[in-house]
Amino acid sequence: SSGINAEYGDLISLMPMVNEANAISMELDKKKAFEIALVSPQARGLAKGRTEVMVKISDLVHQNSWLWDRNKFINRKYKMLEMYQNYVDGDDDWDLSEENDPFYETVASHVLIGQAQIHLKCLAYLISFEESVIITDYQAQERGYLQIEIDPLKEDETPISDEDDDYFIEEPKELIGKTIKYRFKIVGAKGLPHKISNDVYCEFKLYLEDKANQTEHKTSKNPDWNWSKIYSHSPVTEQLLEYFNDEPLIVKVWGKQRLESDGNAANKTTKELKTQNEKDKLASYMKKMAGSSGTGTDLAGALQKIEHMLQMVNEVKKLSDDAKAAGKKTVDVAAIDTILSPERMELEDVSRVIKEEKNNPNSQICCIQ
Numbered sequence: 001s002s003g004i005n006a007e008y009g010d011l012i013s014l015m016p017m018v019n020e021a022n023a024i025s026m027e028l029d030k031k032k033a034f035e036i037a038l039v040s041p042q043a044r045g046l047a048k049g050r051t052e053v054m055v056k057i058s059d060l061v062h063q064n065s066w067l068w069d070r071n072k073f074i075n076r077k078y079k080m081l082e083m084y085q086n087y088v089d090g091d092d093d094w095d096l097s098e099e100n101d102p103f104y105e106t107v108a109s110h111v112l113i114g115q116a117q118i119h120l121k122c123l124a125y126l127i128s129f130e131e132s133v134i135i136t137d138y139q140a141q142e143r144g145y146l147q148i149e150i151d152p153l154k155e156d157e158t159p160i161s162d163e164d165d166d167y168f169i170e171e172p173k174e175l176i177g178k179t180i181k182y183r184f185k186i187v188g189a190k191g192l193p194h195k196i197s198n199d200v201y202c203e204f205k206l207y208l209e210d211k212a213n214q215t216e217h218k219t220s221k222n223p224d225w226n227w228s229k230i231y232s233h234s235p236v237t238e239q240l241l242e243y244f245n246d247e248p249l250i251v252k253v254w255g256k257q258r259l260e261s262d263g264n265a266a267n268k269t270t271k272e273l274k275t276q277n278e279k280d281k282l283a284s285y286m287k288k289m290a291g292s293s294g295t296g297t298d299l300a301g302a303l304q305k306i307e308h309m310l311q312m313v314n315e316v317k318k319l320s321d322d323a324k325a326a327g328k329k330t331v332d333v334a335a336i337d338t339i340l341s342p343e344r345m346e347l348e349d350v351s352r353v354i355k356e357e358k359n360n361p362n363s364q365i366c367c368i369q
Contacts, residue, residue, distance in 0.1 A: 010053035010070055011036065017077050018055060024084045026270045028095075030103040033058045033274050037067055043138035045115055045203075045252040057105060060273035061265040063195070064257045066105045067112075067138070076102040110254040113196050114143035117248040118150075123182055124172035124244040126152040126160055132190065135253055144221075146202070146251060147187035149228075157181060157230060172241045179234035186215055188224040189253060197221045198256035206231065207243055 014036060021034045037056040041049030055073040058065045068076070079102035086094035098104045114135040122129040129150040135143045151159045152167070160167045169175065186202050200223050202215045215225040233240055265273060323331050 007038075007051050007053055011038075014053060014055065014070065014073070017074065021073075021077050021080055022274075024080045025103060026274070028084060028087060028103075029270050031060045031266075031270050031273055032103045033060055033270075033277065034073075037138065039067065039138045042117065042250060043112075043115065043136075045112075045250050047247050047250065058277070059105070060270065060277055062107075062257075062259055062261045064105075064107060064259070065111075066109075107257045107259050110199070110256055111196060113137065113192060113200070113253040113255050115253065116146040116148075116251045118148055118251060119248050120150070120244045122150060123152060123180065124175070124241055125169045126167050126175075126180070128152065128159065135189065135192075143193055143253075144189050144191040146189050146253065148251075149183075149185040149187055151183045151185075153181040153183060153230065155179075155181070157183075159183075172245070173238075175236040175241065176238060177235045179232065180236050180240075181230065181232045183228055183230050185228035186225050186251070188222065188226070190222050192221045192223070192253070192255065194221055194258070195260070196255040196257050198258060200253065200255040201225075202227070202251050202253055204249060204251040206249055207233075207240065 018034045018036060024030075025032045025034070035056050035058075037054045039052045039054050041047070041051070044052065053070060055068045055070070056065055057068060083094060083096065083102065095101075098106075114137040116133040116135045118129075118131075118133055129148065132145040132147050135146050137143050154160055154164070154167070184206065189200070189202075192200060198219050199217045200219065201217045202225065203212050205212050213229060215227040218225065268276075319331050319335055323329075
């Protein structure tokens with residue numbers, strides 16, 4: 001379809017730009033990393049639409065991240081190129097202030113923690129709803145729970161109870177032409193990420209609302225809002241009932257990131273930070289696989305072997321760098337043989353585990369990064 005073609009075109013055009021931005025960041029030691037992010041319409045708070053190709057920028061020192069849309073990234077990338085050219089030309093003023101630095105992003109701006117999807121079918125039957133709904137981010141990772149209460153109301157705005165037989169609905173179409181009232185309440189949230197727990201609030205639009213509703217702003221991993229609003233629809237239409245039955249209400253949860261680091265990160269280069277970040281991601285994936293597959297013990301051993309492989313690659317690279325620095329065009333073969341000794345290689349086990357995971361239908365290995 002045209003939507004898929006557009007997404008594919010955006011992806012193909014952005015990939016080399018992202019690689020270029022990473023290369024410039026490493027050369028200028030900006031301590032930022034960039035990667036492609038595919039964000040569904042639901043993850044953007046929309047009921048329908050096409051997947052948007054965005055760019056995730058990560059602060060490698062403080063472990064904060066932001067999502068940039070395609071246009072913002074492209075504009076920033078051209079400014080990065082200009083900055084890099086000034087650096088290459090030896091311009092003393094190549095490095096810019098924060099407000100002009102294309103690599104800079106502030107923690108003062110809100111980021112989307114995730115969204116919760118609330119199904120409103122209960123309203124088509126005038127049934128109360130009280131639930132803790134999972135909050136997920138654009139990668140479908142759990143980010144906490146949103147506590148929701150929905151209460152159908154009588155004409156005097158008191159809740160309809162199970163004993164109120166006059167309000168019993170066997171078929172939703174019985175409501176057509178009548179008036180329906182209900183209270184929608186966001187009680188609070190639980191288990192939000194500590195890293196994004198500043199100035200947290202919720203936002204949503206219900207049915208045909210033009211203006212978004214917002215809760216208060218709270219700084220907490222477990223904010224209590226107790227925000228509520230009474231809705232009245234008169235008369236009830238088939239369109240409203242279709243909305244209740246088919247379209248989930250999407251509540252977006254926003255927050256500001258905390259500026260924290262381990263203290264040593266600021267002293268490392270962009271290259272060192274990125275290598276460590278990729279190593280941490282690999283370790284996280286391997287731990288997940290070890291916990292969910294039958295090859296857990298093998299995977300733990302494979303992780304150690306992969307770490308050894310990375311160490312060997314770094315040692316070989318150091319030999320090459322030292323040779324270049326000394327003006328040599330060759331490297332001591334004996335030194336390389338020592339690094340790549342059979343006792344250190346043991347790659348067969350790694351290959352075997354990876355093959356097993358590829359054939360495992362429950363594997364959590366992800367092919368696209």
